[in-house]
Amino acid sequence: MAVTRTVRKPRELKLADFLKLERELARLETENKRLALDNRSLESDLAMSRYAIIELMDVQGLLDGHEGLEDHQDLVAWRRQALDRVLNAADPRPALQMGAYGHGERALCPLCRGSTNGPGNTRGFAFPEGLRRHLLGESTPHQCEVFAAADKSIIRRIRAKVVRMGGA
Numbered sequence: 001m002a003v004t005r006t007v008r009k010p011r012e013l014k015l016a017d018f019l020k021l022e023r024e025l026a027r028l029e030t031e032n033k034r035l036a037l038d039n040r041s042l043e044s045d046l047a048m049s050r051y052a053i054i055e056l057m058d059v060q061g062l063l064d065g066h067e068g069l070e071d072h073q074d075l076v077a078w079r080r081q082a083l084d085r086v087l088n089a090a091d092p093r094p095a096l097q098m099g100a101y102g103h104g105e106r107a108l109c110p111l112c113r114g115s116t117n118g119p120g121n122t123r124g125f126a127f128p129e130g131l132r133r134h135l136l137g138e139s140t141p142h143q144c145e146v147f148a149a150a151d152k153s154i155i156r157r158i159r160a161k162v163v164r165m166g167g168a
């Protein structure tokens with residue numbers, strides 16, 4: 001039975017492979033730079049869209065003070081103040097007036113004018129707890145889009161700062 005031996009490739013071929021890999025690496029580096037630029041431009045588009053949402057929807061300035069924050073404790077303090085302002089700006093009405101059964105009050109979200117996806121023609125959120133959860137995105141998959149726009153813009157700046165400090 002014939003034994004097949006692996007034939008060693010000549011040196012020239014290895015060099016050619018190496019050069020091919022180098023070209024591929026250079027191509028990937030260029031591609032990577034291009035993607036990083038695209039990413040930066042998308043990030044800045046997203047930041048502008050968030051500002052536009054807040055500008056258009058928050059006519060009462062309930063979310064003021066979110067600009068320029070980049071520390072976690074600032075985020076926590078801003079959230080508490082903004083939440084208070086939005087809850088104070090709400091117009092709670094008896095549940096029956098809002099198409100719901102039972103006691104208690106309900107209010108539309110002062111920012112997005114949204115309501116819970118409840119049964120029938122139920123309007124607004126249970127006040128204040130349901131509205132609070134809508135604003136903060138707690139126990140619900142759908143956080144208020146307007147509150148989230150300000151929230152996320154702060155979170156993005158906190159992350160950017162962490163990356164900056166980590167990279168220093």
Ligand SMILES: [Zn+2]
Binds near residue numbers: 110112144
């Ligand atoms: Zn809302």
